[in-house]
Amino acid sequence: xxxxxxxxxxxxxxxxxxxxxxxxxxxxxxxxxxxxxxxxxxxxxxxxxxxxxxxxxxxxxxxxxxxxxxxxxxxxxxxxxxxxxxxxxxxxxxxxxxxxxxxxxxxxxxxxxxxxxxxxxxxxxxxxxxxxxxxxxxxxxxxxxxxxxxxxxxxxxxxxxxxxxxxxxxxxxxxxxxxxxxxxxxxxxxxxxxxxxxxxxxxxxxxxxxxxxxxxxxxxxxxxxxxxxxxxxxxxxxxxxxxxxxxxxxxxxxxxxxxxxxxxxxxxxxxxxxxxxxxxxxxxxxxxxxxxxxxxxxxxxxx
Numbered sequence: 001x002x003x004x005x006x007x008x009x010x011x012x013x014x015x016x017x018x019x020x021x022x023x024x025x026x027x028x029x030x031x032x033x034x035x036x037x038x039x040x041x042x043x044x045x046x047x048x049x050x051x052x053x054x055x056x057x058x059x060x061x062x063x064x065x066x067x068x069x070x071x072x073x074x075x076x077x078x079x080x081x082x083x084x085x086x087x088x089x090x091x092x093x094x095x096x097x098x099x100x101x102x103x104x105x106x107x108x109x110x111x112x113x114x115x116x117x118x119x120x121x122x123x124x125x126x127x128x129x130x131x132x133x134x135x136x137x138x139x140x141x142x143x144x145x146x147x148x149x150x151x152x153x154x155x156x157x158x159x160x161x162x163x164x165x166x167x168x169x170x171x172x173x174x175x176x177x178x179x180x181x182x183x184x185x186x187x188x189x190x191x192x193x194x195x196x197x198x199x200x201x202x203x204x205x206x207x208x209x210x211x212x213x214x215x216x217x218x219x220x221x222x223x224x225x226x227x228x229x230x231x232x233x234x235x236x237x238x239x240x241x242x243x244x245x246x247x248x249x250x251x252x253x254x255x256x257x258x259x260x261x262x263x264x265x266x267x268x269x270x271x272x273x274x275x276x277x278x279x280x281x282x283x284x285x286x287x288x289x290x291x292x293x294x295x296x297x298x299x300x301x302x303x
Contacts, residue, residue, distance in 0.1 A: 009275055011230050013242060016041055017056060018283050021239055023073065024063035025246055026285055031071045045079065059238050061086035062133045091132035094124070098131065100179055101139050102210040107154050109212060114144035115151075116201065117209050118184065118225065120240065122216040126207050127247040134240065138180035144201045144215070148183055155181065187217075187225055189232045194266050195224075203259070220260035223248045224269070231272050242284070245276065249286055 013021060019041070022034030042048050045064075048057045065083035068075050075083070101121060108115040118141065124134035143151060148171060152162060160173040160181060171183040188195055203218040217225060223245060230241040252260070264273040280286040 009272075011233060012276075012279055013239065013283075017053075017239065020057065020060055020064075021242060021284060024060050024067050025243065026067075027071055030285060031067055032073060035067075035073045039074075045082065053237070056237060056239055058086075059135050059240050060243075062090045062135070063243065066129070066133060087132070090135060094132040094136065096177070097121070097136050097139070097179060098210040100175055100177070102212055103158055104139065104141075104155070104181065105210055105212040105214050107158065108141075108151060109214065111150070111154065112145075113147055113151055113154075114215065115141045116144055116204055116215040116217065118142055118187070118217055118222070120244070122207070122209055122214075123222065123226075123244050123248070125209050126216055127219075127244070127251050134243065138182055140182050140184060142184040142187060142197075144204075148185075151183060187221075188228050188267070194268075195263055218256070218259070219248055219251050219253070220256040220263070223252070224260060224263055224267075224273070227273060227276055228267070228269065231269070242279075245280060246284055246286065249277075249280060 016038065019034045019038040023031050023038055025031075026034065045057065045061075048054065061083055064073075065087040067073055068080065068083060101117075105115060105117070117139075120134055120136040121139045124131040124136055128134045152171070152173070155173050156162075159176040161176075163172045163174050163180075164170075169185045171185070173181045173183070175181065187197060187200065200217060200221045201215075203221060204215040205218055206213055207216045208214070209216065216222070226241050226244045226248070260273075261270075264270050277286075281288050
């Protein structure tokens, strides 16, 4: 089924991109049909990795390999080897990133600097079946303590160097290995500053990330955070925000829907959230009953 939002909102995937998402995330006949149609339109994965959207396709390779194993998608020996190697490469990168992240989180936690791990580095371990299935380009942290100078000194001792303008909302550090780490001064883009950080900090959950008991955003806050950054761009060049939502929605509890909708309303995001949820239901087979605990008893009515 075609989502009515797909053509009107440029941050949503195209129809061809949606087929690849369906093949990677869904199960059974739906995954097979999407995979077959994607191959009919595009031809093959190696060719798709040559174009301007190659990174979009590349980010899905581990999830596609998992789907080939789970669903038995049609793939010859060469393609299976290609996907297996891509998945193994991502697993190696993931292990490397988590080793560095573990050292950072251990030091910051020991100094009571209250790091909150956000975005992909947190979601990979908290909502995905396995962390290597979610590519992490960097480590994203926001500090409840706000003590960025002290954190910067610790990061320097751990082999990071500062990059960019220190007055920016995102202070970037780069490890000697090349792995970026971002200290965020705010969670949301400027136009969503009506959402108090203090409330979200209070709702943070203790989760084990990179082997360290750490703070991460509560699921409804994480979901809106992922969406807000995707909505702020003209076109998303990565499928991972949609994958994040697909896993996050299925982890929401009854009380989370009230929090999510309340924050979306305060930030003026109701329509954008509704269209995104429509996409998940119509294109990625999220059960509408996932929304049964919402105040509207179904998909949002505020269109």
